Amino acid sequence: MSTKSEITRYLLIGLETAPFLTLIELRGKSMSALLKGIIKTALLAFATLNLAACLPEVELSELEQDQEETPSFVETNGKILSLPNTTFDYVSYAETNLPQHFLSGDDSAINHDNSPDHNPISNTGATLGRVLFYDDALSINDAVSCASCHKQNTGFTDEAVLSEGFQGGLTGRHSMSLANNRFYGSGHFFWDERADTLEDQVLMPIQDDIEMGMTLDTLVIKLTQLDYYPELFFNAFGSEDITTERISLALAQFTRAMVSYQSKYDDALVSASTSNISENDLSHVLSHDEEAGRKLFELLPAEGGFGCGGCHSTVAQITNAPHNIGLDTTNMDEGAGNGEFKVPSLRNVEVSAPYMHDGRFEKLEDVINHYNNGIQDNPDLSPFLRNPVTGEPARFNMSKKEKHQLKAFLKALTDDHFLNSDLFSNPFQSDS
Numbered sequence: 001m002s003t004k005s006e007i008t009r010y011l012l013i014g015l016e017t018a019p020f021l022t023l024i025e026l027r028g029k030s031m032s033a034l035l036k037g038i039i040k041t042a043l044l045a046f047a048t049l050n051l052a053a054c055l056p057e058v059e060l061s062e063l064e065q066d067q068e069e070t071p072s073f074v075e076t077n078g079k080i081l082s083l084p085n086t087t088f089d090y091v092s093y094a095e096t097n098l099p100q101h102f103l104s105g106d107d108s109a110i111n112h113d114n115s116p117d118h119n120p121i122s123n124t125g126a127t128l129g130r131v132l133f134y135d136d137a138l139s140i141n142d143a144v145s146c147a148s149c150h151k152q153n154t155g156f157t158d159e160a161v162l163s164e165g166f167q168g169g170l171t172g173r174h175s176m177s178l179a180n181n182r183f184y185g186s187g188h189f190f191w192d193e194r195a196d197t198l199e200d201q202v203l204m205p206i207q208d209d210i211e212m213g214m215t216l217d218t219l220v221i222k223l224t225q226l227d228y229y230p231e232l233f234f235n236a237f238g239s240e241d242i243t244t245e246r247i248s249l250a251l252a253q254f255t256r257a258m259v260s261y262q263s264k265y266d267d268a269l270v271s272a273s274t275s276n277i278s279e280n281d282l283s284h285v286l287s288h289d290e291e292a293g294r295k296l297f298e299l300l301p302a303e304g305g306f307g308c309g310g311c312h313s314t315v316a317q318i319t320n321a322p323h324n325i326g327l328d329t330t331n332m333d334e335g336a337g338n339g340e341f342k343v344p345s346l347r348n349v350e351v352s353a354p355y356m357h358d359g360r361f362e363k364l365e366d367v368i369n370h371y372n373n374g375i376q377d378n379p380d381l382s383p384f385l386r387n388p389v390t391g392e393p394a395r396f397n398m399s400k401k402e403k404h405q406l407k408a409f410l411k412a413l414t415d416d417h418f419l420n421s422d423l424f425s426n427p428f429q430s431d432s
């Protein structure tokens with residue numbers, strides 16, 4: 001193993017009292033919690049003292065030399081980074097090839113696109129974002145990456161009710177699925193919408209005390225130590241400079257590229273539009289139960305449906321504003337205020353259990369039962385979920401068959417292509 005990769009195994013840690021730098025191996029995940037605590041404190045002190053200028057020059061020149069090799073396999077930190085020689089085409093996938101049903105109509109998903117003009121998706125930017133997303137170097141002790149809590153096979157959420165952060169602590173809420181969040185019109189992120197933009201959001205887990213435990217200064221220093229980043233930053237932004245702004249832009253590009261549009265439901269809409277079939281009848285592709293479920297989902301109660309599409313709107317089934325759906329009589333968590341929560345897109349909901357901001361429902365049946373007869377008379381309950389005549393919480397009296405049909409439709413939103421696409425898969429392989 002080369003000196004360079006050996007060096008990348010270490011973080012340089014400055015101690016307040018010491019005029020010299022101490023090398024401490026940070027890889028051992030079996031380190032005692034006490035030792036981890038000490039290292040974390042030391043790292044924070046290091047970042048504060050801004051001792052970056054003291055990094056030995058030999059390392060930097062070694063890193064630069066590495067650039068000329070343009071390797072597609074780089075061994076580092078016990079991981080192998082494997083990227084295609086030509087970058088994946090995120091622009092075609094997420095922009096050019098978006099199907100017509102995402103683009104047409106006044107209330108089309110694209111009209112709710114929260115992509116800012118200053119950060120369009122580029123192939124090299126999203127590629128950098130993909131590496132960052134899967135790199136456990138983004139957490140202070142190399143214990144977790146974004147993908148630890150946002151797993152591709154579960155629609156980029158976590159099968160755990162609460163996710164484990166870098167020291168095993170649990171997150172305050174259930175992880176969120178990431179597909180199609182580009183079409184959440186207000187552009188706010190998190191269940192309680194506390195991030196104003198996706199560019200703001202992606203830096204927040206990194207600095208979260210439970211999730212990744214880093215400071216942004218430490219992050220930049222850490223990434224500078226890894227031999228694969230200079231080239232990736234150069235390709236994406238025209239120079240090798242690693243800055244928190246560039247990290248944020250690249251992660252946001254990768255996340256926005258996660259558009260899910262190849263479910264059976266999408267196939268039905270695509271073939272309807274290409275063969276001049278009305279979008280009101282998708283039974284040429286959907287099964288009888290799926291089509292009946294779609295109508296129950298989309299039609300208003302006055303039209304014989306359950307009005308789900310009033311909130312889970314557009315073809316991406318995503319809301320533009322948070323709502324209180326009467327999970328409890330009084331709010332256990334105020335969310336965005338008044339117990340209101342953002343709803344992620346329902347694409348891939350079949351595989352993204354458990355459900356809701358607190359992961360309280362294990363199965364789709366539990367969710368359907370909640371809407372059917374479990375809605376609580378919470379003072380902040382959305383008027384959409386009240387009986388317009390009596391003002392009482394809605395009771396849909398769904399038959400067994402209707403519940404089955406609704407579930408069949410929700411399952412038709414599973415996009416296996418997206419869940420298995422290389423574009424969004426882990427570029428690192430473990431060599432151990």
Ligand code: HEC
Binds near residue numbers: 149191203344
């Ligand atoms: C330890 C687990 C964990 C890690 C690590 C983590 N997340 Fe999350 N993520 C969550 C949880 C939990 C939420 C919901 C938190 C809330 O709303 O209060 C969330 C929410 C989000 C959202 C909001 C989605 C929406 O529709 O509003 C995005 C985007 C996101 N994470 C991206 C990332 C990125 C990018 C990283 C890596 C830099 C990351 N996450 C790391 C657990 C994690």
Ligand code: HEC
Binds near residue numbers: 367384406
């Ligand atoms: C008033 C708006 C509204 C209506 C109407 C509505 N929903 Fe929801 N839905 C939400 C919100 C908000 C959440 C997230 C709530 C939370 O986590 O506290 C949600 C969550 C869900 C989830 C879980 C998503 C996840 O990833 O955890 C499913 C599934 C779902 N709704 C299906 C339906 C179905 C089926 C109907 C119709 C019977 C429906 N919704 C009607 C607003 C609504």
